[in-house]
Amino acid sequence: MADAEIQATPSKRGSDLGRRAVVGVVLAAVALGALWTGGIVLWMLATIVALVALIEWGGLVGADRLRLAGAIVILAVAMAYAMPMLWDTDRSTVSLLLIAALLFALAPGCAPTAWGLAYAGTASIGLLYLRELPNGLMLALWTLVIVWATDIGAYFAGRAIGGAKLAPSISPNKTWSGLIGGMAAAAIVGGLVAAGGRLPFATLWLGAPLAIVAQAGDLLESWLKRRAGVKDSGRLLPGHGGVLDRIDGALPVLILVAAINANGTF
Incomplete structure (x- = not known):
């Protein structure tokens, strides 16, 4: 996403860059605010981002509604277990998520969606884990x-x-x-x-x-x-x-x- 993905006229490029900059600043402000607050606020943002990212991943790999719904349920349960009041020092949430993703991948046609489940979920839980460290x-x-x-x-x-x-x-x-x-x-x-x-x-x-x-x-x-x-x-x-x-x-x-x-x- 770092380099420009499309060719455009100079005015179009300038307009696109300006829009990207404004949205980027807003997104950064939201992320920094949640990161600073931590706790349930960061968990809520991480959960929403992970679920939306999984839905978009499902669209890219052509997952049907049933398979995508199954992945969403697994991710939602894993993120619920990662809530601050349930967050154990042994970080077992990641292990449970990966085991669930592996079992989900064994179902016919579910492997591509399962990779997205593990990818987005592990990264989101990883952010929560880092924030809780000294x-x-x-x-x-x-x-x-x-x-x-x-x-x-x-x-x-x-x-x-x-x-x-x-x-x-x-x-x-x-x-x-x-x-x-x-x-x-x-x-x-x-x-x-x-x-x-x-x-x-x-x-x-x-x-x-x-x-x-x-x-x-x-x-x-x-x-x-x-x-x-x-x-x-x-x-x-x-x-x-x-x-x-x-x-x-x-x-x-x-x-x-x-x-x-x-x-x-x-």
Whole structure:
């Protein structure tokens, strides 16, 4: 989602960029407000985002209503178990979600939807997990800021420099210069947030590697959209498409950072 996906006239591009910027600021403000508040407010936002993302994923993989409804019920139950008053220190919610997703995948024709269930659910629970850690506000903020910096850096570097295509068969307008710009932005901004928030030493240099992970998530969604023959995963967010279009890079980064912390690496 970082690089421009369409070709347009200069006035059209300027209008689209302005609309994207306004909606992006609003979305960032909502996310930051929920992150700051934490608790039930963050849980509600994470649950809504996960459910909408799953619905959009189901549309991209061609899930029928029955299969998608089954996945939604499983995700809703898992997120209900992840409510702050039920959130155990053993983080068993993720294990239960993944087991349920695996069993769901064994049903005929359910595997593509089950992957989306596990993907969106694990990332959302991962965000809740990070927020509850010591200094969790800054750690969760650092994680999201890296994704946002990657997105912005890749967008502007890709447009300004252009050059060789990153994955032309999947997303024709993404470039290597965009990837490098995103990595540079994530390294700089992530390092500043890590230093200011007094986060563990590893967070000072993990921005650039995580930018690659964010771009991989972006390419995964681009591949799904290309297979489905659609430009966006949805139309909920003006200038941004669907919810999945907005969080495609954040999903794998949240999963990876939460896993790293769960293993005591930080």
